[in-house]
Amino acid sequence: EIHEPEEVSVWFREGSSCCQETLARNQRFTETPVNMPGADKETDLSERIESFLSELKRCGSGAGSLRGSAETARETTALLRRITAQARWGNAGELMEIIRKEGRRMTAAQPSETTVGNMIRRVLKIIREEYARGSSEETDQQESLHKLLTSGGSSEDNFRQHFTHLKANVIEAINELLTELEGTTDNISMQALEHIHSNEVIMTIGRSRTVEAFLKDAARKRKFHVIVAECAPFCQGHEMATSLCKEDIETTVIPDAAIFAVMSRVNKVIIGTQTVLANGGLRAVNGTHTLALAAKHHSTPLIVCAPMFKLSPQFPNEEDTFHKFVSPHEVLPFTEGEILSKVNAHCPVFDYVPPELITLFISNIGGNAPSYIYRLMSELYHPEDHEL
Amino acid sequence: NEGKELTKEEKQRLRKEKKQHKKNKKDDKGPPEKEKEKEKASVPAPSKPATQSPAHKAPAPVHASESAAAAEKPAKSKAELRAERRARQDSERTSKQGKKEGGQQSASSKPKATPNELQPVVKRLPEHVQVDDPAALKKLAKKLERQQVPLRSDYGYKVSLFSHLHQYSRKSPPTLQISIPATVIHPSIVRLGLQYSQGIIAGSNARSVALLHTFKQVIQDYSTPPNEELSRDLVNKLSPYISFLSQCRPLSASMGNAIKYIKKEISNIPSQCKEEEAKGKLQACIDSYINEKIILASEAISKYAIEKISDGDVILVYGCSSLVNHILCKAFEKQRKFRVIVVDSRPRLEGREALRRLVKKGIRCTYVLISALSYILPEVSKVFLGAHALLANGYVMSRVGTSQIALVAKAYNVPVLVCCETYKFCERVQTDSFVSNELDDPDDLIVTRNGKSHLENWQTVKSLGLLNLVYDVTPPDFVDLVITDLGMIPCTSVPVVLRVKNVDQ
Numbered sequence: 054e055i056h057e058p059e060e061v062s063v064w065f066r067e068g069s070s071c072c073q074e075t076l077a078r079n080q081r082f083t084e085t086p087v088n089m090p091g092a093d094k095e096t097d098l099s100e101r102i103e104s105f106l107s108e109l110k111r112c113g114s115g116a117g118s119l120r121g122s123a124e125t126a127r128e129t130t131a132l133l134r135r136i137t138a139q140a141r142w143g144n145a146g147e148l149m150e151i152i153r154k155e156g157r158r159m160t161a162a163q164p165s166e167t168t169v170g171n172m173i174r175r176v177l178k179i180i181r182e183e184y185a186r187g188s189s190e191e192t193d194q195q196e197s198l199h200k201l202l203t204s205g206g207s208s209e210d211n212f213r214q215h216f217t218h219l220k221a222n223v224i225e226a227i228n229e230l231l232t233e234l235e236g237t238t239d240n241i242s243m244q245a246l247e248h249i250h251s252n253e254v255i256m257t258i259g260r261s262r263t264v265e266a267f268l269k270d271a272a273r274k275r276k277f278h279v280i281v282a283e284c285a286p287f288c289q290g291h292e293m294a295t296s297l298c299k300e301d302i303e304t305t306v307i308p309d310a311a312i313f314a315v316m317s318r319v320n321k322v323i324i325g326t327q328t329v330l331a332n333g334g335l336r337a338v339n340g341t342h343t344l345a346l347a348a349k350h351h352s353t354p355l356i357v358c359a360p361m362f363k364l365s366p367q368f369p370n371e372e373d374t375f376h377k378f379v380s381p382h383e384v385l386p387f388t389e390g391e392i393l394s395k396v397n398a399h400c401p402v403f404d405y406v407p408p409e410l411i412t413l414f415i416s417n418i419g420g421n422a423p424s425y426i427y428r429l430m431s432e433l434y435h436p437e438d439h440e441l
Numbered sequence: 442n443e444g445k446e447l448t449k450e451e452k453q454r455l456r457k458e459k460k461q462h463k464k465n466k467k468d469d470k471g472p473p474e475k476e477k478e479k480e481k482a483s484v485p486a487p488s489k490p491a492t493q494s495p496a497h498k499a500p501a502p503v504h505a506s507e508s509a510a511a512a513e514k515p516a517k518s519k520a521e522l523r524a525e526r527r528a529r530q531d532s533e534r535t536s537k538q539g540k541k542e543g544g545q546q547s548a549s550s551k552p553k554a555t556p557n558e559l560q561p562v563v564k565r566l567p568e569h570v571q572v573d574d575p576a577a578l579k580k581l582a583k584k585l586e587r588q589q590v591p592l593r594s595d596y597g598y599k600v601s602l603f604s605h606l607h608q609y610s611r612k613s614p615p616t617l618q619i620s621i622p623a624t625v626i627h628p629s630i631v632r633l634g635l636q637y638s639q640g641i642i643a644g645s646n647a648r649s650v651a652l653l654h655t656f657k658q659v660i661q662d663y664s665t666p667p668n669e670e671l672s673r674d675l676v677n678k679l680s681p682y683i684s685f686l687s688q689c690r691p692l693s694a695s696m697g698n699a700i701k702y703i704k705k706e707i708s709n710i711p712s713q714c715k716e717e718e719a720k721g722k723l724q725a726c727i728d729s730y731i732n733e734k735i736i737l738a739s740e741a742i743s744k745y746a747i748e749k750i751s752d753g754d755v756i757l758v759y760g761c762s763s764l765v766n767h768i769l770c771k772a773f774e775k776q777r778k779f780r781v782i783v784v785d786s787r788p789r790l791e792g793r794e795a796l797r798r799l800v801k802k803g804i805r806c807t808y809v810l811i812s813a814l815s816y817i818l819p820e821v822s823k824v825f826l827g828a829h830a831l832l833a834n835g836y837v838m839s840r841v842g843t844s845q846i847a848l849v850a851k852a853y854n855v856p857v858l859v860c861c862e863t864y865k866f867c868e869r870v871q872t873d874s875f876v877s878n879e880l881d882d883p884d885d886l887i888v889t890r891n892g893k894s895h896l897e898n899w900q901t902v903k904s905l906g907l908l909n910l911v912y913d914v915t916p917p918d919f920v921d922l923v924i925t926d927l928g929m930i931p932c933t934s935v936p937v938v939l940r941v942k943n944v945d946q
Contacts, residue, residue, distance in 0.1 A: 285787045285810050288888050291895040298905045305600050305906040306886060306896065309812045310786035310842030314874040314913035318602060340812035343845055346852050376816065385808055389793065392800045397807040401816045 094139045102155060105132055109163040121262050122168045122327070126362045127234050129159070129172040134227045137176075137220065145184040145219060146212035149177055156441045165377045165403070167328045167336075167365040172230075173441065174366065174434045179226045181435055187216040233417070237360035238263055240417035242270035248356065248415070251275045253320045256348075258282040258312075259338045260289035261325025263358045267415075268323070269300045278303045280319065282312050284340050286383040286400065309340050316347040323356045326406075329364045331430055333408030333423030336375070339401055345410035354412040361416050366430055366439045369405050377402045452668075453527060460520040534712075570691070570877075573605045585688070588681035589625040591618035593688045597883050600906040607691070608880040614638045615688050629658045630682045634689035643791075645829050645865060646735055646763050649695040652686070653727050656703060660723050664716070671719050672710045679704070691879050694830035694838070694867040702730060734864040738926035739764055742860055743771040745924050746825070749858060754779040754822045757850075759811075760840050761791040761798075762827025764860050769825075770802050780805040782817055786842045788885040788909065811842050818853045828861040833939060834870040835917035835932040837861075841874075841910045847919035856921045859932075863925050866939055874913040883907035 105128065136155060142148040156173035163169065241263055249255065249271040257264055257279065268279060279302055283290035294304045307315060322344060326337040335341065335357060348355045369375060381398035408423035421429065571577040572595070585592050596610035616635050619626065633655045636642045642651050656679075663678065665671045683700060686692065692700075706726045710719045746768045750756065756779055758765050769781060781804055785792025792808065799806050809817050824846060830838040837843070837859050847857045871877055886907045887896045899905050917932035927938060 283787070283886070285812055288787075288890060288895075291888070294905060295895050295902065298902045301904055303904045303906075305908050307908045307910070308787050308841075308886060309810070310840075310845065311908065311910045311913070313845040313848055314841055314910055315602075315908075317873050318875070339816065342815035343812070343849055346848055347845065350848060384810055385793075392797055395800050395806070396796060399807065399809050399813060399817065401813050404815050 095141075098135065098139045101132065101135065102158075105129075106159060106162045109159065109166060109169065112163075122166075122363060123234065123237065123262070123360070125166055126168045126172050127231065129169050130176070130227060130231050130234060133172065133176045134224055134231075137223055137227065144213050144215045145180055148223075149180055149212065152177060152180075153441050160441065165327075167367065168362055170441065171362055171365050171434075174438045175230060175362075176227060177438045178433065178435045179230065180223055183219060183222045183226060184212060184214075184216070187219055187222070188214060234360075234362060237362070237417040238266045241358055241360060241415055242266045244415055244420065245271035246274060248323075249275055249277060249321070251277065253277040254280060254318055256280045256282070256312075256316070256319040256322045256344070256353075257293070257324055258290065258340055258344050259284035259287075259325075260293040261358070263360065264323055264325045265293060265296055267358050268297060268302060272297075272300050272302045276303075278305070280305045280307055280315060282307055282309055282340065282344065284338055285309055289338075309343075312340070312344055313347045313350075316351050316353065319348075319351070319353055321354055321356060322348045323358060326357055326359050326363065327403060328367075329357070329359050329414070329426065331364075331366050331368050331427060333411065333414075333426040334369055335406040335411065336369075336403050337406055339404045342404040342406050342410075345406045349410050355410060356413045356415060357411055358415045361418060361429070361433065364416075364426065364430055364433060366434050375403070375405060453531065456527075457524055460524055464520055530708075570606055572607055585684055588684055590681050590685045590688060591615050597900060598906050599880070600908050602875060603878070603880055603908070605876075606878060606880050608883065609638070610884065611639060611882045612884075615685070625681055626685050627655075627659050627662065627682065629655050630685060634686050637686065637690040644761065644763055645693045645695040646862075648693055649699050649864075650731060650735060652696055653699055653703075653731055657724050657727050660720055660727075663720070670712055671714075671716060672708050672712065675707050676704055679707075694869070695865045698864050698867070699730065703727065734862060738862040738864070739767050741926040742862065742924050743768045745929055746858070746860060747772045747775060747777070749823070749922075749924075750777050750779055752778040755782060755820055756780070757782045757784060757818070757821045757824045757846070757855075758795065759784045759792070759824075759826055759843055759846050760786070760789070761795040762860070764862070765825050765827045766795055766798050768860060769799060769804060773802055773804050780807070782807045782809065782821060784809055784811050784814060784817075784842075784846065786811040787888070789840075791840075811845065814846065814849050818849055818855060821850070821853075821855050824850045824855055824857045826857065826859050828859050828865060829912060830865050830867045830869075831859075831861050831923065831932075831935050832871055832914070833866075833868050833936045834872070835935055836871055837915040837917070837920055837923075837932065838867075838871070838912055839915065841913045844874075844913045844915040844919070847915045851919050857919060858922045858924060859915075859920050860924045863927055863938060863942065866935055866942070868939060871914055874910065878913075879911040881909040881911050883909050885909050 109125075133152060136152060137148065140148075140151050142151060152173060156170065159173070160170045245267045249268075255268070255277060257268075258281070271277070279294075279297055281290040281294045281297070281304060283306055285308070290306060294306045297304045324337065324341060324344070326335045326341075328336040330336060345355055347353075379400050379402055381400050384400045385393060385396065385398040387393065408426075411423045414421045414423060414426065418429075582592050593607075593609055593613075593615045595608050596613065597608060599606075599608050614635055615638065616631055619631065633642075633651060636651070637648065642648055659679070659682070660675070663675060665674060679700075683692070703723075703726075706723060710722065714722070742764060750772045754777075756769070758769070758781060772779065781799055783792045783796050783799070783806055785796075785808065787810070796806055796808055807817070826837075826839060826843055826846065828837050828839045828843075832838055839859075850857050869877070883899075884907075886909055887894050887899070896905075896907065899907055920932045923930050923932055923935075925938070930938070
């Protein structure tokens, strides 16, 4: 489903008027009652939210993820915990409404950073679960499939009941979520030895902290060779290569143009991604689609290391709402002179990789095929939360 | 005339004696070795005395284990080869002059030639480099020393997959080691070599044309020493020049074909031709070669290609190919309405040059880097690519990145058209981009962003390697059409064209 374009998936260039429009529109949603009595906590909370939003907006300048997705996820979850603790709400429905509202603002600030939206949906699901548990302590946890068939029980009216321990339970569950987030990279790296054998040639593109940890963990016991495609124009592959070399992994840096040329010699392709879409496809750094096609041509397995918080219930939209662009100065610098005014230059940041090209997803809960992703999604998020 | 003949015969005899002497000094191996060399010698030699590589490949079919001893065998068999060839050439020449003998000689030489042509002789071309073979390196060094050409040393850590190729640094050109004034190498050749090694002249057409113009200059300044024949001596004079140029930058397929042509023309100069006349003839040959094979060919290709460009097309081009730029400019002059997307790649960024030329003409252009290919390709209706060489098995050898473009275009069902003149067709076969390629200066990959360059001290880091490939090969199933001056052919018809050309010549 396409989100309302004004709020969430805005196709925006940096510094363009679109951004300011969205900002103005979102401020209409904020009904922050700043002048209410006892507003210290509230102002403190709104300040934090504002600072978080401004940080989100700033770090979208396309230099990759200045803060990794894991950090963003953690900060979002921490902020949501704070909102749960400090905001005024009487029952679950009100809490969910507050979170949804703040969530809309946060996703609008940086639509391409989907981990923010994912965390919000996780928390909403937690609230629903805690509420359901509170309202039916005696009955066991039912199968999610059963719930799907007998859904009808979780309409909005049902959330009006008040439970004394709801707040504590929700905060505890959010804490569990935070612990899970902190352990994702380690969980993924633990599986490294099952997938990498000796004397392999592994190819990767750009810089992914997950893949870096994955390879470093395998390097402790096995010797292999890594080829890194530098991923112009930001050339994050260089950082990746220097970081891998510190662990004495044989690394080679190649320009993007040589991906197909060296692919015949590669045994596995291991990449990270920015988002995993609901159909099992990827939204990854640009150049990944070419890499995936080359791997398919040579029948090389393509392994994606992605923690669960990157799984997003979006489907690949039309090109208008999928892509994000940054300044074409990266591609054609101003030193090129007069031809700049006569030429269009594009610098997209992301690529769509269809699920047919992917062999395996490795996440903190284990390995999965792309065809299984929809099922995982239904366990993480509630269908009514797909649109915030 | 007769006097000259006598001295020529005498000289040949002297030469043969010297070679026999050399041969007797070294060990004598079995006759089967000699016979194999004789077979190879009687094949109409494609690359005559250019390098020692035909001798290189001679021991290769025998055994790799005898590499140490093999170093001596080629020297001997090379002498044998040369002697055989000289004898055969002389017989052919006398057969041209004397009609009585003609029938006999040609009859004797032809049956020798034809059965050997039918035999599966492996034709290996001199472009094969073997840097990981120390014996081969030693031979090369000795040969260069003999020719007084400086040997260029490799630079930096080489990725193990490519240890068989040279990797030079642009900061240490081979001209540093040449004394001034250079006695053996003509100054315009030195200049040309420097221009090649610094990348000032790049692109196979440009390199070939520059080479031919320089050879014209060389021929102009050449004067036959006494007691020597122009046809033989000039070819010998050209050998060190060619070694020098290949030290500066490995020769391209088009350059190789041009050199073959010139050498053939030179050796076909009849011995009674006066020097000035011969020089004039050679210069006219070179001019006609450039005119026919490059200039007129591009006109013919443009004519065919313009039929394939329709109004409203969005055409994708990669890097800077002089031929493709020419086609687009011509099509624009013919009032076709199209727009162009120029795809570029680091580290060479040649697409910017193409962009400048197209924009100057007034064509609407878009510019992206190769990583944005998947984004831009849905808009594209045709892809035009240039080629460095077309191999005999239908593979297209071109700038690195071309195969990627063809791959993604195939995935999006966009037709891929390769434009290539016939003089770039090459008899080599290759299936991947590893066995024969060129490694450029690895320092080119270093980039400074936000004041930081991560790879600056890559030499000090032990396990880090930078790979800067220059060429790659595109499989023929990605290419839909090849447009040449002979017409529009599929990729797999390249050996047919080669055969037709060989028969013509």
